[in-house]
Amino acid sequence: xxxxxxxxxxxxxxxxxxxxxxxxxxxxxxxxxxxxxxxxxxxxxxxxxxxxxxxxxxxxxxxxxxxxxxxxxxxxxxxxxxxxxxxxxxxxxxxxxxxxxxxxxxxxxxxxxxxxxxxxxxxxxxxxxxxxxxxxxxxxxxxxxxxxxxxxxxxxxxxxxxxxxxxxxxxxxxxxxxxxxxxxxxxxxxxxxxxxxxxxxxxxxxxxxxxxxxxxxxxxxxxxxxxxxxxxxxxxxxxxxxxxxxxxxx
Amino acid sequence: xxxxxxxxxxxxxxxxxxxxxxxxxxxxxxxxxxxxxxxxxxxxxxxxxxxxxxxxxxxxxxxxxxxxxxxxxxxxxxxxxxxxxxxxxxxxxxxxxxxxxxxxxxxxxxxxxxxxxxxxxxxxxxxxxxxxxxxxxxxxxxxxxxxxxxxxxxxxxxxxxxxxxxxxxxxxxxxxxxxxxxxxxxxxxxxxxxxxxxxxxxxxxxxxxxxxxxxxxxxxxxxxxxxxxxxxxxxxxxxxxxxxxxxxxxxxxxxxxxxxxxxxxxxxxxxxxxxxxxxxxxxxxxxxxxxxxxxxxxxxxxxxxxxxxxxxxxxxxxxxxxxxxxxxxxxxxxxxxxxxxxxxxxxxxxxxxxxxxxxxxxxxxxxxxxxxxxxxxxxxxxxxxxxxxxxxxxxxxxxxxxxxxxxxxxxxxxxxxxxxxxxxxxxxxxxxxxxxxxxxxxxxxxxxxxxxxxxxxxxxxxxxxxxxxxxxxxxxxxxxxxxxx
Numbered sequence: 016x017x018x019x020x021x022x023x024x025x026x027x028x029x030x031x032x033x034x035x036x037x038x039x040x041x042x043x044x045x046x047x048x049x050x051x052x053x054x055x056x057x058x059x060x061x062x063x064x065x066x067x068x069x070x071x072x073x074x075x076x077x078x079x080x081x082x083x084x085x086x087x088x089x090x091x092x093x094x095x096x097x098x099x100x101x102x103x104x105x106x107x108x109x110x111x112x113x114x115x116x117x118x119x120x121x122x123x124x125x126x127x128x129x130x131x132x133x134x135x136x137x138x139x140x141x142x143x144x145x146x147x148x149x150x151x152x153x154x155x156x157x158x159x160x161x162x163x164x165x166x167x168x169x170x171x172x173x174x175x176x177x178x179x180x181x182x183x184x185x186x187x188x189x190x191x192x193x194x195x196x197x198x199x200x201x202x203x204x205x206x207x208x209x210x211x212x213x214x215x216x217x218x219x220x221x222x223x224x225x226x227x228x229x230x231x232x233x234x235x236x237x238x239x240x241x242x243x244x245x246x247x248x249x250x251x252x253x254x255x256x257x258x259x260x261x262x263x264x265x
Numbered sequence: 266x267x268x269x270x271x272x273x274x275x276x277x278x279x280x281x282x283x284x285x286x287x288x289x290x291x292x293x294x295x296x297x298x299x300x301x302x303x304x305x306x307x308x309x310x311x312x313x314x315x316x317x318x319x320x321x322x323x324x325x326x327x328x329x330x331x332x333x334x335x336x337x338x339x340x341x342x343x344x345x346x347x348x349x350x351x352x353x354x355x356x357x358x359x360x361x362x363x364x365x366x367x368x369x370x371x372x373x374x375x376x377x378x379x380x381x382x383x384x385x386x387x388x389x390x391x392x393x394x395x396x397x398x399x400x401x402x403x404x405x406x407x408x409x410x411x412x413x414x415x416x417x418x419x420x421x422x423x424x425x426x427x428x429x430x431x432x433x434x435x436x437x438x439x440x441x442x443x444x445x446x447x448x449x450x451x452x453x454x455x456x457x458x459x460x461x462x463x464x465x466x467x468x469x470x471x472x473x474x475x476x477x478x479x480x481x482x483x484x485x486x487x488x489x490x491x492x493x494x495x496x497x498x499x500x501x502x503x504x505x506x507x508x509x510x511x512x513x514x515x516x517x518x519x520x521x522x523x524x525x526x527x528x529x530x531x532x533x534x535x536x537x538x539x540x541x542x543x544x545x546x547x548x549x550x551x552x553x554x555x556x557x558x559x560x561x562x563x564x565x566x567x568x569x570x571x572x573x574x575x576x577x578x579x580x581x582x583x584x585x586x587x588x589x590x591x592x593x594x595x596x597x598x599x600x601x602x603x604x605x606x607x608x609x610x611x612x613x614x615x616x617x618x619x620x621x622x623x624x625x626x627x628x629x630x631x632x633x634x635x636x637x638x639x640x641x642x643x644x645x646x647x648x649x650x651x652x653x654x655x656x657x658x659x660x661x662x663x664x665x666x667x668x669x670x671x672x673x674x675x676x677x678x679x680x681x682x683x684x685x686x687x688x689x690x691x692x693x694x695x696x697x698x699x700x701x702x703x704x705x706x707x708x709x710x711x712x713x714x715x716x717x718x719x720x721x722x723x724x725x726x727x728x729x730x731x732x733x734x735x736x737x738x739x740x741x742x743x744x745x746x747x748x749x750x
Contacts, residue, residue: 083746096739104732111724117514117713118687120609167308167320172547172554176305176365183363186511187542188710218613227611227621228710232548253304 022075026061033057120189123223125204128211132219134235143261144207148244155248162249165242173230178254188230195254202256209247209258213238292348293373298381301374306382309363314385316444324363325555327446334386335443335478338461340470341394344477350394351379354461361458397474399466400491405499413500416493420484425450430504433581433662443478450481452579452662454505455560463507469498509560512539515690515712517565517572517682519719524566524573528658528665533575538562543694543707548615549642556707557696561597567716572682573669574599574626582698583659585631593697597666598627600691601680601714603638611689614710616642623691624679626653626668630697634668638678642704648678682716690714 018024037045037053045053065075082088082095130142148158167176173192175182180194193200201209211219217229234243251258303312309328311318316330329336338354339346355375358366367375383390403409417423425440427433430453442448456463461471472494475483488494518536525532541563545556557580564575576597586594602611603624612621616639625637625645634655636648655668674681682688689711695701 080746080750083743084750092743096736096743099739100732100735103735104728107731108724108728111727114516115514115715115717118609163308164319167318168323171308171320171363172545176308176363177367177369179369181365184544184547187544189513218618222610225609227613230544230548230614230710 021078022065022071023078026065026075029061029064030054030057120225120228122190122225123221125208126221126224128208132211132215134214134240137240139210139240141207141211144205144210145261146206146210146244146247146258148241148248158245158248159252161242162245162247163253165238165246166249166253169234169237170246178250184230190225190229192231195250195256198256201250201254201258203259205261206244206247206251206258207261209250210243213243213246293376293378293380295377295380295384298374298377298379301370301378302381305367305370306378314382320363323554325446326362326442326448327444328363330444331382331385333443333478334389337476337478338471339394339474339477340397342397342474343392343395345390345392345394347394347396348379351382352376355379357462359460360462361455361460397470397485399469399473400494402465402469403492403495403499405502409496409499410503412493413496413498413503416488416497417500419489420487422497425480426453427581427662429661429663430454430501431579431581431662433579437581440480442480448479449581453501454579455509456502456505457508465498465502468501469494472497472501509540509542511542512563513712515539515541515563515565515714517567517714517716519684519717520566520568522568524568524571524669526654526656526667526669528575528656528667532566533564533665533667536564536566536575538564538577541692541709541712543692543709546615546642546693546704546706546708549704551703551705553701553705553707557699557701558694558707561692561694563692565714567672567682567684570672571669572672572716573667576666576668577663578694579663580659580696580698581662583630584696584698586697591700593695593700593702594632595630595664595697596628596695597664598625598637598693599668600625600639600693602689603678603680605680605683605686605688611711613641614691615708616640616645616693624648626670628655628657628666628668630657636670636679642706682714684716685718686715688714688716 019028034054034057037050064071066072082091128141131138131140133139148154166174166178171182172184173182173188174180174195175185175192178195180192180197182192185192195201212231214233214235216231216233217226218233220226220229238246250256302310307318309318309320309324310316310331311321311328314331316328318328321328335344336346336351336354338359339350341347341350352375354364355378356366356368358364367378370378423434424436425432425434427437427450432450432452434450437450438447440448440450451459459468459471460476461467471481473483473485475481484497485491485494488497516537516539520532539562541561543556543559543561545553547554558578560578562577564577566573566575578597580595584592584595586592600616601624603622612618612623616625617623619640622638622640625639626634627637628634634651634653636651636653637645638648639645653668653670655666657664657666659665672682680688690713691711692707692709694707695705701707
């Protein structure tokens with residue numbers, strides 16, 4: 016019990032508990048850079064805590080001072096003098112020997128769509144455009160079924176049977192195919208945005224979206240306007256997502 | 266990815282551990298399964314379960330025809346699989362085919378769909394499944410692998426799978442499944458594509474009772490002793506790595522001496538491979554939905570004047586241009602931007618486009634190595650005064666190729682390779698024997714290549730310096746503290 020009252024032991028305990036909680040309590044695991052940041056904040060807080068008054072500070076420093084000056088603890092000091100430089104040396108080695116990683120591909124994931132596009136030579140206004148097939152409620156099922164067939168014959172290789180971006184070719188490409196199940200993709204986009212992306216594909220992306228590395232084909236070469244809207248309807252129907260609406264006043 | 270694998274493994278383990286009484290209690294409801302089937306399975310397997318869904322024509326191998334009641338992967342001695350066998354396939358999928366792992370669906374849905382699938386061939390699945398008893402397991406050892414290799418030849422596995430297991434045996438091209446569709450043998454060096462799983466027991470089971478509906482027979486009764494099944498398993502497991510371990514960066518090693526032309530030279534064996542996954546080209550017609558070449562292992566080295574690429578890939582036949590026989594030259598190409606510029610901008614990954622071309626280092630069987638520029642796959646032009654050369658070797662279903670080029674370029678059409686610079690690189694490959702030519706090819710998008718700095722000894726200098734500085738600082742603290750005390 017006496018041990019727990021020591022400020023030094025308390026400080027060490029707080030650090031250890033904080034580390035264990037941050038390292039193993041967060042799922043999926045946080046990257047080391049984030050962990051280092053959090054631990055620095057915890058360390059600062061601990062230092063503030065132990066130095067809150069001079070008694071506390073003296074209590075905290077006592078075991079450290081004893082280790083350094085007390086002749087009875089000479090062995091402990093010696094061990095410390097050997098182990099700490101070795102640990103830091105080893106850390107420096109892991110850093111210096113680290114293999115270089117491929118540079119990250121910085122790209123805009125959802126770039127701003129153009130106001131209008133040329134679809135097979137026909138001008139289509141993207142801004143403010145809604146899916147024209149949705150007006151005809153009676154044919155909804157027919158369009159979704161047609162969209163399902165278009166999807167499985169064209170899109171499934173990359174975007175996957177489960178629409179989760181895990182098709183057969185998915186692991187070979189960077190950027191990876193879009194995961195339509197993810198609420199961060201089609202759920203936050205207007206259907207017209209999808210129309211533009213499907214029609215123009217990778218080559219139609221603006222520069223900030225790395226058009227040279229996207230393997231998304233320009234589907235205007237293979238799908239008609241109606242087929243494109245049908246497959247869009249299927250994407251929303253199959254994932255249970257809802258398209259974003261245009262804001263009023265557009 | 267790992268989480269998904271774990272989920273699949275857990276679901277499989279759960280399915281396999283299910284005691285019969287529990288499995289019966291879990292038997293699905295075919296009526297409820299119909300809805301799941303129509304939503305998730307019918308696209309390939311067809312509304313009627315005949316394997317003729319709208320996607321079927323593009324797929325290879327073809328989707329299962331459930332009306333035949335024939336299942337490839339089973340743990341039984343008769344033709345009827347257990348429910349666990351089917352549940353495992355639904356859950357874990359079939360690697361190397363278009364059948365995904367449906368572990369994403371709730372277990373109830375998977376059980377229900379399983380019950381529904383069985384209704385397509387209720388008559389044929391009436392018999393009770395008869396479990397295969399595998400002989401007592403034999404752990405792997407050099408001796409066991411040797412025995413396995415002898416058996417591999419004795420029971421003629423190599424006739425289809427090839428001497429070293431690369432699916433290049435003499436009869437590999439003639440194989441067909443029960444429905445008459447061409448069906449290449451498994452490449453035993455790529456375990457991650459094994460349809461029924463790559464575990465020891467799974468491999469032993471395939472050997473013991475075969476793969477139904479395919480030319481792969483059951484061997485439990487034709488091996489000399491039952492435990493030979495395990496020796497064969499151990500041999501097969503020794504043929505290739507557990508996983509492809511795909512690279513994201515191609516590292517070029519600095520070498521002091523000359524770079525060997527010979528693809529079998531010692532240097533190449535000492536370099537670690539950078540494994541690159543290749544995918545079908547499905548953008549430009551004619552498209553290639555089922556590419557033959559799915560992996561290229563790249564080793565690369567450079568000295569003060571030259572850079573050399575050592576490429577290894579599997580191809581079951583060596584072929585040259587013979588258009589009359591629908592055969593084309595096997596080929597591979599490395600793609601670079603013509604100039605390496607700072608910033609991430611690159612030409613279009615598929616051999617560039619009209620405004621931004623690419624530089625290609627190509628090798629074609631029968632023609633050798635050449636340099637070219639391309640502005641899209643249809644516009645490839647040779648560069649005059651090519652300085653690249655190379656040498657290929659083919660053995661047992663595998664090409665090994667060395668392509669060499671000077672580090673520095675003398676014109677604007679080709680790049681200069683500079684150490685420590687991230688250089689974009691992409692790959693294309695053609696298996697001419699499988700009819701691949703032109704845009705019918707395997708491709709990658711852009712990767713990076715990096716020439717490592719020569720003789721970098723940073724990692725041997727920095728750590729001792731850090732250690733000594735730490736020690737000095739600590740001694741200083743001790744001294745000051747003692748002085749004060």
